[in-house]
Every structure is written in structure tokens, then in C-alpha cells.
Amino acid sequence: MELRTLGYFVAVAETGSVSAAAEVVHVTQPAISRQLRQLETDLGVDLFSRSAGRLRLSAAGREFLPHAQDVLRRAAGARAAAKSYAAGRLESLTIAAPTTTLTDVIAPFLATLHADDPMPTVLESDPHEAYAALRHGADLAIVTEPPRGPLASAAIAVLPVWAFVPAGHRWATQDTIRLRTLVEETLLVLTPGFRPRQILDLALDRAGVSAASVVECSNPQVAQALAAAGRGVAVVTDDARFDLHGLEVQGRDGPLRIELFAAWEPEHHAAATLDALAGRLRDFCVQRYGADVAPR
Known part of the structure; x- marks a missing residue:
């Protein structure tokens, strides 16, 4: 079962006829009909009832349609994600941060994001959990000591106790x-x-x-x-x-001072974007608290 064949099935189901689907997918009617027959053979079920040269979704076809549509949506999403990865773009952003930093720094910073910035999600974690969060899918972690190991990092702020x-x-x-x-x-x-x-x-x-x-x-x-x-x-x-x-x-x-650092995996596909976001977060802290908090 190929994605292309599922696309033909969905096109016929949504347009109501093979001829209309052929115009949408730019394939000849006989080719679509052959592909539909092959799909039914592969699945072992009739997806259409055929009468007087017309196709109508069978009961099984109506049940199968949302599954086929979901597969196609997921495939399109995977292709879009792969293109973003290749271009170094970041569609979504997961930040792991301690409670205080989340409330006083990260949340106010998120309010300044632009419409074309990645959609953010925040995980509340202590600094030690932040490293585990990076290993399990977080893009950026905010920690209170210089990051250890091979992580890329940027100093964000030096705040008073x-x-x-x-x-x-x-x-x-x-x-x-x-x-x-x-x-x-x-x-x-x-x-x-x-x-x-x-x-x-x-x-x-x-x-x-x-x-x-x-x-x-x-x-x-x-x-x-x-x-x-x-x-x-x-x-x-x-x-x-x-x-x-x-x-x-x-x-x-x-x-007495506490330091904040942003850390991320250096091999992250959007490492340059994360570096730029860390710089914006540093600038935000200076605007919010004054020049004295800028890392030296």
C-alpha cells in the first residue's frame, strides 16, 4: 500500500468521481481505477460499490476514509518537518527551566515572541533534570551553573540573591x-x-x-x-x-549572585536558531532587570 494510492482513494472519495479526482491529482482515469482495484486487493475489502459505471463508498470505505486521510496528513507533516530540519528551522520549541526562572524570566520572555517564532512549550524542572530533558527531546535548558560536558551554551544573566x-x-x-x-x-x-x-x-x-x-x-x-x-x-x-x-x-x-545559562545539544538541527534565541533571552533580561544583570 503506497501513499500515492491512498491519495487517489481519498481524492475519489472527496470529489465523488474518478473523473473529478483525475483532474485533481493529474493522473488519467484508467490509472486511478487500476490503483483503486489494487488497493482493494491489498486490503482484502471493497472500498467502493460499483453500479452503472459510478463509484460510491461502501460501508467499509466510509470507515477506512478517515484512517487514510490521517495517514496522508501525518506523511505531509513528516515531509514538512524534514524540510524544516534540512533548512535548520525550528517549528516548535521545548524549554526546560527551574520554577523561579520559568515564572520570572521565561514566561515574560515568551510574551515577546513574534508570530514567526517557533511555538513554545515549557517543562518545569530543576537544573539537574534539565540535562535529562535535553536527552529526551527538550530543545533548550535553562540551568544555574556552567553546563557540563559537550553541550553548547550561552550565559543569560547574573541575578541577585x-x-x-x-x-x-x-x-x-x-x-x-x-x-x-x-x-x-x-x-x-x-x-x-x-x-x-x-x-x-x-x-x-x-x-x-x-x-x-x-x-x-x-x-x-x-x-x-x-x-x-x-x-x-x-x-x-x-x-x-x-x-x-x-x-x-x-x-x-x-x-550574592545566581547565574543563568542556556544549554542545548550542539548537534541539534536548529543549533543556530537556539543560539539566536539564547541571545534574545539575554537581551530581554537586560531590558527587564537592567544592565547590571548582563553576563561578563
């Missing part, structure tokens, strides 16, 4: 807070699997200090909500919520 306090807090008029002072308060931190927590823990260790009280949160927005309720200071990298005031945290070696 914030200490968030409510408006009435004694630090609410400041722009920065020293780590040694910060630990005097109850710290609302993420669990150790999150990169902002790892950055904080490393900074505490290097400064030789520890927090007087720590409350772990599994979600950065929950940490901010608790800070808004006066339960402590949220140490996260999210954009401010709940009318909180953010202070940059100054550690022994300078302000």
Missing part, C-alpha cells in the same frame, strides 16, 4: 544587607536542592557565620508569603511579591 522584608521592617529603607547582619534574623530559605540555598550556604561557610534560626520552604513564593506575614526574611532570587522590599545580600566576597 535577595533578602525580602515587609515595608515596616527596620531594614526596609536599605538597598543592601551584610550577611553577618542578615543572620541575626530568622531566615526563610529554600530546601538544599535549590541553587539559591546552595549559594547562601556557601557564603555563610566562607564568612564563618551561621543563621540564628532557619525555616525551610519548598517554594520561593511561600518563603515570600511568610516574610510578608512577618515570620522572617525570605532569601530567594524571585522577583518581589506581596509588596516586599528586596535587599541585595553582601557576603565576604561581594554580593
